[in-house]
Amino acid sequence: MRKQQVSAGTLLVALSIATAGEAAEVNRMDFGKLADGSPVEIVELANGSGVSAKIMTLGAAIYSLNVPDRNGKSADIVLGYATAAEYLAKPQYFGATVGRYANRIRNGQFELDGKRYKLETNDGPNHLHGGLRGIDKVVWKIDSVKAGSPASVVLSHVSPDGQGGYPGTLKMTATYSLSDKNELTVEYRATTDKPTVLNITNHSYFNLAGDAGSSDIIGHRLTVFADAYTPVDSTLIPTGERRNVAGTPFDFREAQTIGLRVRDGRDEQIRFGRGYDHNYVVRGQAGTLRPAARVEDPASGRVMELLTTAPGVQFYSGNFLDGTTVGKAGRIYRQGDALCLEPQVFPDSPNQPDFPSARLDPGKTYTNTMVYRFSTSR
């Protein structure tokens, strides 16, 4: 079946390319224009079990993610803006693919093969999420879309040599696939023509209560499959230590309610982050897909498991959401309204010889794969 749909709202034309009998379908739709006239598109992946994901070409971002609760009622569990233009006007990395180096680099500087590189400093003294024009702020190209199970979309972007101060032309793809088992897989791949450093991740803000912003995530229960985390200084740069979580507010080896310790002002690390804003050392072998975290909203019953191939995962409890952003459902986002779990190499790795390397050489392919698996609890 190949059909054209015209939807009622601002989303103009949808091209449905599902074939009869296939569980999952793909719709392509226009999503307005940026101030410079560039068109933004959305590709929607939908399966037959009530899960659907809208992927936006601006920032190769997850624009919305609808997931059923324990009664089968689907709701959007990620934060975002109503229009594409707002993503550039006030970047908060909602759902975005971030890089070239996600997270922080101390003083925006690093050395590679004896040469010092200077990046933009856009977070106090540090470099954050690729600087002023990171890969979240460019419109990615749609390379292909595929219906069926999994339904998928491949986006690509080429970041020129020297962009934001980084060496090497970086060719990247972001592949989003939705299976009929309610798994959304995101795979980032990149190659370079000069030695460089990179760290590409997805920066979705989750709130499993749905229709993001209607309540906070303080009652969500979190498990992080990690025995250690990397403590930071007051500018949120790791000190280099791997600290055992035992006996600290960072212990999520067993499921814990986030709100229990997020305000524990006796802990300097919680004070530095104004809550959780820390990288965990995920148990097991980096490069193999293994559990990183599990989040459960006891009220709706929605459960999200995150699997990763990355060495670490940043847990951020939405501490800097300050009520100045109106989200796509017309609500303002306040502190603790969502949480991020960002699979990645550790922050500031280019300056930390004991951390897993963030280096990519010509002839090699970088990959970072993450799976968000959805189910419900009783």
Ligand code: BGC
């Ligand atoms: C960082 C936070 C930062 C946020 C910006 C997170 O990945 O850890 O410190 O404020 O991104 O959206």
